[in-house]
Amino acid sequence: MQGDQSGKSDGYEALEVATLGARLGGVGDVARRVGGDPAQWDVREVGDGNLNLVFIVTGETGSVVVKQALPYVRMVGESWPLPLYRAHFEYYALVRQAKRAPGVAPEVYYFDKAQALIVMEYLHPHVILRRKLIKGERVEGLGKVVGEFCARTAFRGSELSLSSPEKKADVGLFSGNVAIPAITESLVFTDPYYGAEMNHHTPELAETVAALRGNALLKAKAQRMLLKFTANTETMIHGDLHSGSIMATDDSVRVIDPEFSQYGPMAFDLGMAVANFLMAYFSQPAHRAPEALEAYQAWILEVIGECLNRFDDEFRRLWHTERSGILYPRALFEDQNQESDTACETLLLELRDDALAYCGIEMHRRVLSLAHNADFEEIEDTALRAKLETRNLKMGEELVVNPSAYRKAHALLALARAYHR
Ligand code: SR1
Numbered sequence: 001m002q003g004d005q006s007g008k009s010d011g012y013e014a015l016e017v018a019t020l021g022a023r024l025g026g027v028g029d030v031a032r033r034v035g036g037d038p039a040q041w042d043v044r045e046v047g048d049g050n051l052n053l054v055f056i057v058t059g060e061t062g063s064v065v066v067k068q069a070l071p072y073v074r075m076v077g078e079s080w081p082l083p084l085y086r087a088h089f090e091y092y093a094l095v096r097q098a099k100r101a102p103g104v105a106p107e108v109y110y111f112d113k114a115q116a117l118i119v120m121e122y123l124h125p126h127v128i129l130r131r132k133l134i135k136g137e138r139v140e141g142l143g144k145v146v147g148e149f150c151a152r153t154a155f156r157g158s159e160l161s162l163s164s165p166e167k168k169a170d171v172g173l174f175s176g177n178v179a180i181p182a183i184t185e186s187l188v189f190t191d192p193y194y195g196a197e198m199n200h201h202t203p204e205l206a207e208t209v210a211a212l213r214g215n216a217l218l219k220a221k222a223q224r225m226l227l228k229f230t231a232n233t234e235t236m237i238h239g240d241l242h243s244g245s246i247m248a249t250d251d252s253v254r255v256i257d258p259e260f261s262q263y264g265p266m267a268f269d270l271g272m273a274v275a276n277f278l279m280a281y282f283s284q285p286a287h288r289a290p291e292a293l294e295a296y297q298a299w300i301l302e303v304i305g306e307c308l309n310r311f312d313d314e315f316r317r318l319w320h321t322e323r324s325g326i327l328y329p330r331a332l333f334e335d336q337n338q339e340s341d342t343a344c345e346t347l348l349l350e351l352r353d354d355a356l357a358y359c360g361i362e363m364h365r366r367v368l369s370l371a372h373n374a375d376f377e378e379i380e381d382t383a384l385r386a387k388l389e390t391r392n393l394k395m396g397e398e399l400v401v402n403p404s405a406y407r408k409a410h411a412l413l414a415l416a417r418a419y420h421r
């Protein structure tokens with residue numbers, strides 16, 4: 001039910017630490033998980049993202065996370081209203097991810113549409129991956145889990161797997177989410193490439209930025225990728241798969257926060273994840289002692305290689321075992337005694353090119369547009385920050401303009417090493 005333009009429904013009220021126990025203590029699913037007297041629950045607001053309220057609630061039996069949308073963009077304030085309905089889509093996405101890539105997204109315990117709130121699994125002792133990458137901590141299986149997550153959600157949310165009516169119905173459902181894709185359309189694809197109002201960048205980057213924005217081919221290519229992003233409803237994407245949307249321990253990886261989910265290009269999530277690994281790579285000289293730098297950067301590159309290879313391997317596996325939709329049907333290939341591997345490999349190459357182009361665009365927007373990332377932003381020495389950001393911007397430019405030159409993971413990793421040097 002939508003009451004006004006912000007999608008604010010009648011009775012919506014933002015949660016507060018002091019009122020959360022009273023408001024959710026009567027909800028059976030929540031009360032059972034947390035346990036004890038709701039008046040005694042320990043409630044902490046921990047939201048450090050750009051948009052929402054996030055609480056960790058602990059009682060006698062356990063802990064849950066409560067995430068509630070605000071009717072505006074938290075990082076900007078009430079001057080930028082944002083519909084509460086985005087919480088519905090995050091809920092729908094979490095439910096679908098649980099089916100399509102089991103065990104990776106947090107389990108949902110309770111959803112209240114009018115209050116735009118989701119109560120979900122408390123991931124512990126997981127921390128935001130970006131913090132671990134800045135600290136120089138390794139995560140076993142990182143590339144594997146992220147690569148497989150991207151492949152499974154891409155494949156199983158598409159008409160390679162879903163029936164045509166089911167897929168169309170879901171695309172119809174998600175098409176109600178207009179405000180969130182609009183953020184990505186401008187902040188990610190367009191704003192980096194001109195002096196948009198909310199942009200900011202490290203002052204020492206002025207010349208590099210002018211050169212980048214003077215590259216008409218780059219801008220045309222970024223807009224071509226935007227056209228694919230807006231027009232391709234290939235699969236349900238996470239939509240914001242950066243290292244702040246991944247939580248990890250030293251050997252467990254979980255993907256959170258799919259509020260930017262929409263039906264979009266199959267390669268988008270993979271490209272965004274790789275971009276964020278590359279930004280972690282380029283920012284390392286500011287975070288590591290020289291003696292630890294080389295080994296840690298080498299590990300990040302291994303993660304990228306693993307992520308790309310796992311995506312392809314898992315996609316191939318699903319192609320051969322779960323291809324039950326209208327696309328590339330067995331009737332055309334296997335049933336005619338013809339192999340379909342060539343078709344699969346051709347598609348994978350197209351996806352790799354798209355992923356690398358999206359990757360380059362994400363590398364640009366995190367340095368030039370509104371929402372920067374801590375990997376670079378926490379570097380206080382702005383001259384050093386600009387030097388490292390320049391490497392990142394230039395590699396991003398090469399990827400957007402010429403992605404097919406880096407289809408092989410080793411070529412991509414060599415490019416990163418070259419820009420680092
Ligand atoms: C106004 S929202 C800015 C950014 O935060 C989210 O995490 C997305 O990355 C979005 O682009």
Ligand code: MG
Pocket residue numbers: 049050240245257259
């Ligand atoms: Mg987020």
